[in-house]
Amino acid sequence: MSTADELKQKGNAAFASKDFTGAIEYFTEAIAASTTPNHVLYSNRSACYTSLKQFQEALNDAQQCVKINPDWSKGYNRMGAAHLGLGDLDDAESNYKKALELDSNNKAASEGLEQVHRVQESRKSRPDFGMTEMFSDPNLIEKLRQNPKTKDMMNDPSLVAKLQSYKSNPQGLSSDLMGDPRLMTIMATLLGIDLNMPDLNQSNSMPKEPKEEQTSEQQKPEPTKEEKNTEPEPMDVDQEGDNEGEDETAKAIAAADAAKAEGNKLYKSHKFDEAIAEYNKAWDLHKDITYLNNRSAAEFEKGDFETAMNTLNEAVEQGRELRADYKLIAKSFARMGNAYSKQKNLKKAIEYYQKSLTEHRTADILTKLRTCEKELKKQEIEEYINPEKAEEARLEGKEYFTKSDWPNAVKAYTEMIKRAPEDARGYSNRAAALAKLMSFPEAIKDCEKAIEKDPNFVRAYLRKATAQIAIKDFVKALETLEEAKKKDDEVNNGASSNEIMKLQMKATQERFQAPTGNETPEETYKRAMQDPEVAAIMQDPVMQSILQQAQNDPAALQEHMKNPEISKKIQVLVSAGIIRTGYR
Structure with missing residues (x-):
């Protein structure tokens, strides 16, 4: 059976590789295996919960940490970060100040306090569009429990806590919406919107150059200013004097990134075999599917589509196991679609573009999907010709x-x-x-x-x-x-x-057929004038002059008939019964 210290080291390693859920499991086992309460373990597990944005759980552990060791400055860092994540700015400010009282050199507390002040200033200058009033409703949770679309969601304490946090931090909702689809349903319910109404990428080849992929720490998109203001800064777990495991992991990541950077240079120089070797080296040093995605690009450029597909399948499998960012897995699927598209296997390309969009929807891949669908339809039509x-x-x-x-x-x-x-x-x-x-x-x-x-x-x-x-x-x-x-x-x-x-x-x-056989000249004229062409002819000044002349000299009409345009118009009037009726 593993000791508490061994479990703590495993938790630290999992945290370093961004496996926060796995780290929580190790720290939980370490807490259970400890003979005496260990404030560092609660602090580390709080850091994991904060990284997963489970701020209420992070706060619970931080409070337990401070209870065990009230003189430890970092415990108040944890409480400050959790309160900041929940939007409780006053409590966050108080805890960061307490941390600085205990340790004036506590850099994380200083930065956290500055962040709290930025958010406070931002809130003062930014309207909340009625969100504060909506989430201040004391019956909010009960109303959501009564609604069939949201009642089951209210069984999740972390979601309830998140909703309650919007009372003091309504702006936090905007940064959470994309990460938790349930919030979209809840907002639609509160606003009375029916979500069941109908909804309304680059070239088809792999990119000529692999875009500079990012490591686990760097690959997340740059958060908006608002997101920066409403979430605590990233933090590390505490080692209590034993930083060897974290240092080794950090060194491995740095070495892997260096190998990847070298691989990118070789790729751009069209030295694909050498680039593949560097990407393999990076993967061996640190398990980040970015390196596999880059390796597949080099294999693709070599024309080795089968190997590229195998690499991408491995990237997806490893990505699931490592709980990689869904955007990276989406990129793997998209590159599979690119490979199939390049080989003119449009059905498979469409399949993998759809998988990519399921993981992460982007305009680039959606465009590729639509292009493939159009080409497939055209291809099917052409193949059917016989x-x-x-x-x-x-x-x-x-x-x-x-x-x-x-x-x-x-x-x-x-x-x-x-x-x-x-x-x-x-x-x-x-x-x-x-x-x-x-x-x-x-x-x-x-x-x-x-x-x-x-x-x-x-x-x-x-x-x-x-x-x-x-x-x-x-x-x-x-x-x-x-x-x-x-x-x-x-x-x-x-x-x-x-x-x-x-x-x-x-x-x-x-x-111009008359509805009855006994029609008076006046009735014939009236009916004929309902025809747009007849009406236009009769309103033509030239034709009016010709018809007036014909009344006095019928032979003049025959002379005018020599003009093809005039002749055509006169024939229309004859067919309509106008000339016969008025000039016989």
Whole structure:
């Protein structure tokens, strides 16, 4: 069975490697194994709790430390840090001052006191947007216990203590929100927000240079000014004259970082084998998956994708075991995605980008994910193209169309379009089937797509005009038929002229068709003037002059008909019954 001192040394080593949870376990066992109460063990465990931001537990241990040895300056450091983390600035100030009374050279106490003063000044100048009032509600915890979304959360004493700390330090909430998802749910509940509503990276290759990775102590992002003001400064555990274990760990970390720095230089010089050797050296000296991530970058640049993937898998496994920062694990997954993307294995790349975003969401990786998804969709479309299969689908659609099985004809022609998206016939044929199903707007869109693929495809123009006539869009139908006539004359020597003329007559007749056979001239005129084109012609000063002239000299109208533009307008008026009614 390990002695209290041996357990303390193990706890110190765990703390040095940032395994705070493991360190707590060792210090707890050491406390239990001690024959007499040991203030250093409580102090060290308090430091671990502070590092995990479990400030209430840190305060409990600090108070026990001071109780055992009230003359030990560092015990009050622990109490000051815990109170600062809880937002109890007055208590934090009092404890840091007490520490300085006992030891005027206590640097940590001086720095802690300065930090308290900064936070106090910051609070005076910064609004809390009603947070103080919200968290000052004496029934706050009870209300959260009554809410089904938050009642189970209130069983966690550390979370309750954290909420109570916001009464005196509402600004602390902003720095805690991202670290504890439960706080987001609690805030949404208090503000009456429904969290169930819908929510609304670099290149695809590995980076040309590995970004300067940071050691365990350095890798955390630089905290904002507000975060600096509301959390106690990092602290070390106490050794009571025995610093050998911590010194060895610190030396190992320093040596590992030096090896990593050398590896980075070699990487930038494209000396990848030598860089890998340095990263291996760093990993052997200190277990930080940053070194594995860097090693994978060098292996990737060598083109050794399989080895790079193995390294990254090891980084993830070791990272879980070492309780590494989730951002580092996210980076490992992202580099796996980069490797798969480089090899054009887009499905795997998407899988690992999604895993990376699950660990830590960044705009960079989200962009890479979206790019891969678009490329995969495009790739799948291109892989599906098959002219032979397209022809089979066309014949199948023709057979269904002949049997008047319009739905299956649409299905078959859709398959043809997927197999041959550049073949205009697929869109035109599907338009014909859609028209039979009375889906005229969709038919028009398909005809327009067919014309886009083949501007000389006269049949597509005719089907489009037919659909436009069906929805009584006669003006556009006539415009489409004019285009059809031009294309037919250019490419088919007028082979479809008769069909075009029939459709033009149909469009014109139906456009101005009287609802009854016994319509007075006045009724005809009134109905015709509801047509925008007729109304525009009648309001045209030139046409007004021509029509007035024709009243006195009908032969003059024939002369004006020689002008194609005038002729077209007069034909519209004749079709509408305006000229026949007013000038016969």
